[in-house]
Amino acid sequence: MTVRVLGPHEHGRFSPDAWGLLLSLRGSGAIDGSELEQVIERALAQFEGRIAIDDLRALLDGTGLDDGHGSSGRVH
Numbered sequence: 001m002t003v004r005v006l007g008p009h010e011h012g013r014f015s016p017d018a019w020g021l022l023l024s025l026r027g028s029g030a031i032d033g034s035e036l037e038q039v040i041e042r043a044l045a046q047f048e049g050r051i052a053i054d055d056l057r058a059l060l061d062g063t064g065l066d067d068g069h070g071s072s073g074r075v076h
Contacts, residue, residue: 004036013044017053 004026006014014022022039025031031039043051043059 010040010044014051015053018051018056021053021056
C-alpha cells in the first residue's frame with residue numbers, strides 16, 4: 001500500500017485528526033486509493049480554511065462510508 005502525501009496546496013488544510021481519519025480509512029480498506037482522492041478533492045472544494053475531523057465526518061456521512069463512528073461501512 002502506498003501512502004498519500006499532501007501536496008503544497010493541500011498542506012495545512014487538513015487538521016492532524018482529519019488527515020489521520022483519512023489514512024485510517026485507507027489503511028483499513030474502507031476506501032481505496034481513488035476513493036481517497038475523491039474524498040480529498042470534495043473536502044478541499046466544500047470547506048474553506050482548515051478541514052476538521054467533524055467536517056470530514058459530515059462529508060463522509062453522505063457517502064455511505066463508515067468513519068469508525070458509524071455503523072456499517074459501504075452501502076451497496
